[in-house]
Amino acid sequence: xxxxxxxxVGYIRVSTEGQQNHGHSLAGQEQRLREACERAGFELAxxxxxxxxxxxxxxDGLTEAQALVEAGQAEGLVFAKFDRVxxxxxxxxxxxxxxxxxxxxxxxxxxxAMVTQGRLTNEALPFFQALAQVExxxxxxxTREGLAAAKxxxxxxxxxxxxxxxxxxxxxxxxxxRAGQTIAAIAVTLNxxxxxxxxxxxxxxxxxxxxxxxxxxxxxxxxGTPRHQGAAGPASQEGDTVTx
Numbered sequence: 001x002x003x004x005x006x007x008x009v010g011y012i013r014v015s016t017e018g019q020q021n022h023g024h025s026l027a028g029q030e031q032r033l034r035e036a037c038e039r040a041g042f043e044l045a046x047x048x049x050x051x052x053x054x055x056x057x058x059x060d061g062l063t064e065a066q067a068l069v070e071a072g073q074a075e076g077l078v079f080a081k082f083d084r085v086x087x088x089x090x091x092x093x094x095x096x097x098x099x100x101x102x103x104x105x106x107x108x109x110x111x112x113a114m115v116t117q118g119r120l121t122n123e124a125l126p127f128f129q130a131l132a133q134v135e136x137x138x139x140x141x142x143t144r145e146g147l148a149a150a151k152x153x154x155x156x157x158x159x160x161x162x163x164x165x166x167x168x169x170x171x172x173x174x175x176x177x178r179a180g181q182t183i184a185a186i187a188v189t190l191n192x193x194x195x196x197x198x199x200x201x202x203x204x205x206x207x208x209x210x211x212x213x214x215x216x217x218x219x220x221x222x223x224g225t226p227r228h229q230g231a232a233g234p235a236s237q238e239g240d241t242v243t244x
Contacts, residue, residue, distance in 0.1 A: 036108075037107075077105070081109070169196070173215075177220075
């Protein structure tokens with residue numbers, strides 16, 4: 001039987017890093033959970049979170065939240081909406097059976113109590129499970145259609161983002177080269193002054209040479225290559241890959 005009566009573990013989730021501060025933001029969800037616990041007379045014992053797809057059943061934050069309940073620190077879980085916990089009917093059904101079989105509570109800030117100490121208290125729960133599944137499939141379909149449309153327009157998926165000739169790092173590199181600095185010395189200077197590559201990496205002889213060869217080939221010997229890595233360390237890729 002469940003212990004930890006009167007206490008719930010909060011669970012919040014977003015699908016991507018970029019969503020943490022927008023839409024169903026983590027902070028926004030946490031506030032809703034606190035308000036839901038206060039309305040229902042529960043204490044919020046702990047908070048766990050994930051940045052992962054709701055279709056993925058194996059999530060560290062959710063696993064930890066359930067483990068706290070099973071350890072007797074709370075009587076169940078509280079979440080903003082059922083689709084924050086899962087977008088899979090199979091996983092959703094397993095979660096409900098977990099709560100019913102062990103006498104736990106599942107409380108949704110938006111949809112109310114779903115399971116109370118093992119008793120199914122929301123007859124619309126199967127509908128919420130189906131709705132979460134439909135939403136998951138809609139998101140997946142929209143993503144596929146968006147990628148297909150981009151490909152039809154000639155967009156190269158997975159194309160490289162590179163430092164442009166007008167970017168501060170490129171302008172500074174050309175300036176230093178024209179002042180007579182070696183490739184290795186330019187890399188050291190760029191790093192010391194806080195410049196980074198398009199992927200946020202430090203500059204090295206290899207990627208500094210690649211940059212100059214692309215944006216200002218006239219400052220390099222024809223057919224020249226960096227002779228050594230120097231103090232800047234090993235070469236690294238200048239660009240960054242963005243998948244669609």
